[in-house]
Amino acid sequence: MSANSADGATVVEVVLVKGGRTKIRYDSALMGDDGTRVTVRAPWAGAGVRDFGFVRFEPGDLFTEHYWRDRWYSVKEVRAADGTLKGWYCDITRPAVLTGTELVVEDLDLDLWRSADGSxxxxxxxxxxxxxGLAESDPQAAAAALAALDELEALARGDGFGTLLT
Incomplete structure (x- = not known):
């Protein structure tokens, strides 16, 4: 049974796990699921403002998040409340698992940022x-994570995720 938001979209609960513990969980609107990639949209789920120095995530920001069942990362397009593109924040993760309306993603610590203009x-x-300690406890996962980061960086410096997200 699926829940629907006020606009009729299916609500998916995103559960971000890190180090075996739930880091955050939040509701999102399901935008698409082709069997490999799940795309959801959600407002900034953090408490208050998170200032990284190179970008600020703040209330009103809207995230369009792409998760793959067969890739070791997620890509999140970040827009300000007025619709201005801030950029893309990417998490290196184990492949996502969607069970019912719960999308579980295990964060592996590595991240990548690409600004809107690619600079x-x-x-x-x-x-x-x-x-x-992932390299010691699970060398195959650590290698997959590092390869995923390299792949995302090449995409970010190339077409800026255009071919990945179309």
Missing amino acids: DVRRLDEDEFAES
Whole structure:
């Protein structure tokens, strides 16, 4: 049984897990599911403003989030409340699992940011990834995560996810 939002879209609860614990969970509107990629849309789910120095996530921001069942990352288009594109925030994750209306994603610490104009592409949290111990506890997952980060960086510096998200 699926819940629907006021506009009739199916509500999917996104559950972000990190280190075996739920980091955050929030409701989103299902925009599409082709069997491989699940796309949802949700307002900024964090508490207040999160200022990274190179971008601010704040109340009113809208995230269109793309998750794959066969890839080790997610790509989130970030727009300000007025619709202005801020850029794309990408999480390196294990492949997403959608069960009913619950989308579970395991965050593997690595992230990538691409600004709207493509002038700023940066790898994030490589120190957290190294400290996580994943390379020792699950070398295959660590290798997949690093390969995913490399793939996303190449896409970000290339067409800016155009071919990936169409």
